[in-house]
Amino acid sequence: MRRILDIIKKRTGSQAKSTIPFRLNLLFFIVFVLFAMLVAQLAYLQIVYGGKFTAEVDRTDKTVMTGNVPRGMIYDSKGRLLVGNSTSNAITYTKSGSVKSSDIYTIANRLTKYMTVEVGNLTKRDKADYILAAPNKSEQVAKQMPKSYRVDSRGDSLTSTKIYANEVKYIEQQGIHLNDKDLQRATLFKKMSAAYSLSSVFLKDKNLTAKEIAQVSEHLTELPGISIGSNWEREYPQGKSIASIIGGVSTEQQGIPDDELNKMLASGYSRNDRVGTSYLEKNYESILAGTKSQREVQVGSNNQIKKSTLLYKGQKGGNLNLTIDSKFQKQVQSALEEQYNSAKAAGITQYSDGAYAVAVNPKTGAVLAMAGIHNDPKTGKTTEDSLGVINRTFVMGSAVKGATVLGALMDGVITPENNSQDDTPIYLPGTPVKKSVYPAGTFSSLTAIQALQFSSNIYMMNLAMKEANAKYTPNSYIHMDSDIFSKLRGYFNQFGLGVKTGIDISGETTGIEGATKNSDGELKTGSALDLSYGNYDAYTLIEMAQYISTIANGGYRLKPYIVQSIQKTKDDGTKGAYESVTKPSVLNKVGVTQDELDVVRKGMYAAVHGSGYWTTATRLADLSPAVAAKTGTAQSFYYDPDNPSSDPPETITTSLVSFGPYDDPNIAMAIVFPNLTSEDGGYPQLLAKEIYTDYYKMTGQK
Structure with a gap:
């Protein structure tokens, strides 16, 4: 076994x-x-x-990048530079696609070795973003912060966005302590991070020294995306007397305004492009902006720019030549300020909100000067406000009576040969007597020419009553056709009163019409009479200038304009060929005969050169060549925006329209001094006299 x-x-x-x-x-x-x-x-x-x-x-992806070119210039009518560009060297950063925050962090830190930057307006979040962008810093903070900052109440991991927000919160709780150099780096990091993919931002364009440029240039290989370039800012060699008309340009940080974003992006703009934001800069943006440069950029698989080739160097923006002579503009603005200061010294501007003046060529519509002052009644501080000429409305008073007479002539209630009327005050039931400034009974009757010379309110009200087929019994009864308001305004509109003039500056408003019926639905007959002599509806000053120009040029309502021509820019920066030249534009021809027009022209001439105590514009009588004019005075009220419920104090608005030389007008003007406490002083006439004197001297007229 x-x-x-x-x-x-x-x-x-x-x-x-x-x-x-x-x-x-x-x-x-x-x-x-x-x-x-x-x-x-x-x-x-x-x-x-x-x-x-x-x-x-x-692999490389080819992308075409666009670059901005210097903005076009703006010149006055004599070729003087009004708005130019101040060019300076700049350090720029072009952001690659999908670049990491840690890469930007590294570049920003390196860059501060070679240049200094002004610390920007950094929030706590900006500083925390910079700190967390350091390599591996975000992961370290994530491990250090409480568990509740990483998971929810059920133990599930929070989203990466929520975790990062908690990392920022944790950093802020621990306290942020950055020295000056770190703050500079954080400023650069913020600017660079905010850039859009394959777009360039300016990191430093002011006070950049030659040493900084040299040092940055020497180390460009270790600074991906950094380049040496140039930047520009708008400058105003002739001062800013018409800065409000010219308008503004956005900064790189502001970029495209929100209300224009989609339209401008579709037109090839970038979000951070500097664009015109108001008035001429905005109206002519497509001309002034020029054509962007184009550069083909090859981006490697690591999202870094490998090669850049210039395809098109771009075309500098076109130039605007204005109708305004800057020297004359300064004289008008200075004269306006002088007269307004005189009114201040007289103690009658406590409720006044400014004064305005505009001069145009009645033969073409070209604006010769626009001047304005805005006054703060509470502080007495004044600022330049040329735009008030087109965007503020005032009840102008008797200055509109030329349109009233011409409307009556067109309506046929008077004729050039038969236009005398009784000058008897009008007594409406339950209403104070409606009369002229001079005492009742001063004149038994007046012709149309005399009515303009002496500024008769009664004459104008009688015209309105005739046009309305009025039935009138003093102190007892009055009835007028219900269309009287539309009839009067229809004639006024033909001259430009109450409608937009079409001037080539954005922001123009139109006159304000008063109510035609009372709370009971009845026709406001008394207000219709007030309308006839200019004491009811409100108009802009540019409307008044268009109205008086229409009378001066023979009945043609011309579109006012401020840009005379547009010119290209040559490669050397000088002005090139004309792209366009503005020609006079007739908006409508008023249906008046020359004889009818002469009635009003002679009446305005008599207002300056006629005899008699009540002749209204005699301060202009010694001008040579001779001029014609019509003054205006309207009752107005000052409404305190901070106390709207209080009873507004009564004020007086004084105005004037005029043209000259009388025989062959080449300048027409409108002036208004609203909300004074007295009409004494004749400031509109004194200002008009200075404007004529300067203009005649400038143009060599004797």
């Missing part, structure tokens, strides 16, 4: 020894096969797809 067991054991052991090498061989064989398959696969990929993978590694 024992022998049998020894034999079995011996045989089993020999079999085990022979089995182990076989298993090892089998394992080696399997490994060999697997390696062979791997090598075969690698060989297959290398042979079949090797070129494709190599191309993928070396």
Whole structure:
């Protein structure tokens, strides 16, 4: 038995020894096969797809980047530069696609070795963003902050956005302590991070020294996206006497205004482009902005710019030549300020909100000067407000009476040969007597010319009553056709009163019409009479200038304009060929005959040169060449915006329209001094006299 067991054991052991090498061989064989398959696969990929993978590694995307060009200039009518560009060197950054915050962090830190920047308006969030952008800093903070900052109440991980917000919160809680150099770096980091992909931002464009430019230039290879460029800002060599007319340009930070964003992006603008935001700069944006430069940029698979090729250097913006002579403009503004200061010294401007003047060429519509002063009645502080000429309305008073007379002539209620009327005050039931400034009974009757000379309110009211087929019994009864308001306003509109003039500056408002019916739905007959002599509806000063120009030029309502021509810019920066020249634009021809027009022209001439105590514009009588004019005085009220419920104090608005020389007018003007406490002083006439004197001297008229 024992022998049998020894034999079995011996045989089993020999079999085990022979089995182990076989298993090892089998394992080696399997490994060999697997390696062979791997090598075969690698060989297959290398042979079949090797070129494709190599191309993928070396792949570049070509993108066309656009760059801004200097904005076009604005010149006055004599070729003087009103608005130009001040160019300066700049350090710029062009952001690559999908660039990491840590990369921007590194570049910002390196850049501060070679230049200093002014610390911007950094919030706590800006500083925290900078700190967290350091390599691996975000991960470190995530591990340090409380668990509740990483997971919700159920233990689920928060979103990456929420976790980052908590990282910022944690950093702020721990306290942020940055030295001046760090604050500079954080400022650069903020600017660079805010840039849009493949767009450029200015990192420093003021007080950049030659040393800083040299140092940055030497290290551009370690500063991806950084370049040396140039920037510009608007400058005003002739001062800012018409700055409000010219308008403004947005900053790089402001970029495109929200209300223009979609339209301008579709037109090829970038979000951070500087664009005209108001008035001439906005109206002529497409001209002034020029054509952007184009640069083809090759971006590698690592989203870094590999190559940049200039395709088109761009075209500098076109130039605007204005109708305004800057020297004359300054004289008008200075004269306006002088007269307004005189009114202040006289103590009659406590409720006044400013004064305005505009002069145009009645033959073309070209604006010769626009001047304005805005006064704060509470502080007495005045500011330049030329735009008040087109965007503020006033009840002008008797200055509109020329339109009233011409409307009556067109209506046929009077004729050039037969226009005398009784000058008897009008007595409406329950209403104070309606009369002229002079005492009742001063004149028994007046012609149209005399009515303009002496500024008779009664004469104008009688014209309105005739046009309205009025039935009138003094102190008892009056009835007028219900269309009297639309009839009077229709004639006024033909001259430009109560309608937009179409001037080529954005922001023009139109006159304000008073109500035609009272609360009971009855026709406001008394107000219709007030309308006839200019004491009801309100008009802008540019409307008044268009109205008087229409009378001066023979009945043609011309569109006023301030841009005379547009010129291209040559490569050397000088003015090139004309793109366009503004021609006079007739909006409508008023349906009056020359004889009818002469009635009003002679009446306005008599207002200056006529005799008699009540002649209204005699302060202009010694001007040579002679001029014609019509003064205006309207009752008005000062409404305190801070106390609207209080009873408004009564004020007086004085105005004037005029044209000259009388025989061949080449200047027409409108002036208004609203909300004075006295009409004494004749400030509109004194201002008009100064304007004529300066204009005649400038143009050599004798």
